[in-house]
Amino acid sequence: MSILSEVLSNVKKRDPYEPEFHQAVEEVFESLEPVAKMHPEWVEAGVFQRIVEPERQIFFRVPWIDDNGKVQVNRGMRVQFNSAIGPYKGGLRFHPSVYPGIIKFLGFEQIFKNSLTGLPMGGGKGGSDFDPKGKSDREVMRFCQSFMLELSRHIGADTDVPAGDIGVGKREIGYMFGMYKKIKNEFTGVLTGKGLNYGGSLVRTQATGYGVCYFMEEALNNIKNKSFNDSIVVVSGSGNVAIYAAEKASQLGGKVVAMSDSKGYIYDSQGINLETMKKIKEVGRKRINEYLKYHPEAVYTEGSSNIWSVKCDIALPCATQNELDENAAKTLIENGCFAVGEGANMPCTPEAVHLFIKKNLVFAPGKASNAGGVATSGLEMSQNSMRYSWTFEEVDSKLKEIMKDIFKNTHETAKKYGFENNLVAGANIAGFVKVASAMYDQGIAY
Ligand SMILES: NC(=O)C1=CN([C@@H]2O[C@H](COP(=O)(O)OP(=O)(O)OC[C@H]3O[C@@H](n4cnc5c(N)ncnc54)[C@H](O)[C@@H]3O)[C@@H](O)[C@H]2O)C=CC1
Numbered sequence: 001m002s003i004l005s006e007v008l009s010n011v012k013k014r015d016p017y018e019p020e021f022h023q024a025v026e027e028v029f030e031s032l033e034p035v036a037k038m039h040p041e042w043v044e045a046g047v048f049q050r051i052v053e054p055e056r057q058i059f060f061r062v063p064w065i066d067d068n069g070k071v072q073v074n075r076g077m078r079v080q081f082n083s084a085i086g087p088y089k090g091g092l093r094f095h096p097s098v099y100p101g102i103i104k105f106l107g108f109e110q111i112f113k114n115s116l117t118g119l120p121m122g123g124g125k126g127g128s129d130f131d132p133k134g135k136s137d138r139e140v141m142r143f144c145q146s147f148m149l150e151l152s153r154h155i156g157a158d159t160d161v162p163a164g165d166i167g168v169g170k171r172e173i174g175y176m177f178g179m180y181k182k183i184k185n186e187f188t189g190v191l192t193g194k195g196l197n198y199g200g201s202l203v204r205t206q207a208t209g210y211g212v213c214y215f216m217e218e219a220l221n222n223i224k225n226k227s228f229n230d231s232i233v234v235v236s237g238s239g240n241v242a243i244y245a246a247e248k249a250s251q252l253g254g255k256v257v258a259m260s261d262s263k264g265y266i267y268d269s270q271g272i273n274l275e276t277m278k279k280i281k282e283v284g285r286k287r288i289n290e291y292l293k294y295h296p297e298a299v300y301t302e303g304s305s306n307i308w309s310v311k312c313d314i315a316l317p318c319a320t321q322n323e324l325d326e327n328a329a330k331t332l333i334e335n336g337c338f339a340v341g342e343g344a345n346m347p348c349t350p351e352a353v354h355l356f357i358k359k360n361l362v363f364a365p366g367k368a369s370n371a372g373g374v375a376t377s378g379l380e381m382s383q384n385s386m387r388y389s390w391t392f393e394e395v396d397s398k399l400k401e402i403m404k405d406i407f408k409n410t411h412e413t414a415k416k417y418g419f420e421n422n423l424v425a426g427a428n429i430a431g432f433v434k435v436a437s438a439m440y441d442q443g444i445a446y
């Protein structure tokens with residue numbers, strides 16, 4: 001049995017009820033056989049066993065009082081996965097599906113993604129099974145304050161810097177930042193994704209979605225001599241990543257004809273009107289079918305996964321994990337889709353990914369293509385340390401350069417290890433090698 005199979009089998013044995021985490025480890029390890037062969041010293045130093053075990057996991061109670069005066073109790077957690085190359089960094093997810101297996105898969109992905117950005121950030125992730133949907137602003141505030149009351153003991157600008165993810169946007173970051181500042185009596189860059197009036201960075205809101213398109217444009221140009229221009233694009237989701245991926249895809253000349261939420265999807269043959277979508281989702285926090293009130297010519301279909309039956313050239317899954325399976329992949333390919341870029345974390349199942357690679361689509365894996373969000377968080381940390389802010393154009397051009405560099409690195413690494421044009425292998429290997437060599441240099445006690 002190879003060291004990689006042995007470690008994977010141990011991961012499954014130790015935490016048998018965490019399928020998303022197993023999937024994330026398996027997907028990375030699939031690419032690492034040549035790395036293990038090239039670096040027997042890493043095998044001997046237990047790097048593969050150590051990298052799948054979080055450095056620290058924190059679980060805590062989050063009691064809060066709802067608008068009816070009733071006490072509610074949620075679970076909070078933070079997985080500080082790996083700090084070999086910098087302070088733990090990664091978002092917080094508030095969604096009823098959150099449990100350790102989800103947070104561990106996200107934290108594990110984050111290690112390699114953050115490494116690919118070229119910035120000094122380790123990997124971490126956290127969240128709660130709290131559902132902000134349908135809650136009043138005051139309820140969300142009381143929850144966030146209680147969550148931070150405990151989390152504040154474990155984070156810090158040089159220790160662990162959380163940010164947003166599903167269910168955590170500017171509103172939640174604001175409430176948490178306010179509470180952290182009150183508890184610690186210090187104004188530091190302990191969270192990113194902050195409001196622009198208290199230390200946030202321009203472009204952070206747009207960064208993940210824009211970054212997906214910058215990466216994809218680079219991949220299309222280099223691998224297929226194509227671009228977004230004149231393409232038909234389908235984007236799943238209608239949250240932060242989806243809206244700004246759709247915006248940049250349109251700016252690059254694509255036409256986004258469909259977007260979804262967890263209940264269903266909208267098809268608009270004229271191209272989705274993004275101002276309407278922002279009004280519905282960012283301001284109103286409403287369901288996507290509200291779109292029909294403003295654009296009655298569009299069509300709404302129940303069932304979010306049906307969105308992949310819409311004919312397109314480029315598909316950008318930007319909602320959630322495992323939202324695009326093998327059947328959806330087959331349908332996309334039959335309809336002529338030639339590129340898929342992951343905006344969400346692990347949105348394509350392993351079977352779908354294998355099919356995309358086998359059929360030579362340009363496939364951009366999330367840990368490379370959605371790294372623009374955390375990269376811009378890294379830029380927010382730099383600006384906070386300098387007590388300075390860059391302009392929109394300055395941050396946007398740094399983001400663009402970072403995404404181009406990530407593409408170059410993943411593309412060249414894939415080629416070097418014998419996986420030409422396989423960006424999944426390229427991203428896994430390039431992300432891993434930097435962290436593994438830092439872990440090796442820092443000794444086994446680490
Ligand atoms: N916000 C960020 O900077 C980054 C987010 N991501 C990933 O991107 C994905 C989306 O995150 P955000 O946009 O930040 O969250 P969000 O909370 O702003 O939006 C999530 C959207 O997905 C929709 N959704 C949920 N389940 C769905 C389903 N099964 N089918 C269709 N739509 C569904 C929701 O209705 C919502 O519109 C997640 O996988 C997240 O981990 C990755 C990198 C950075």
Ligand SMILES: O=C(O)CCC(=O)C(=O)O
Nearest residue numbers: 090091163165373374377
């Ligand atoms: O900006 C960040 O720190 C986190 C972004 C994130 O959660 C992700 O890349 O999945």
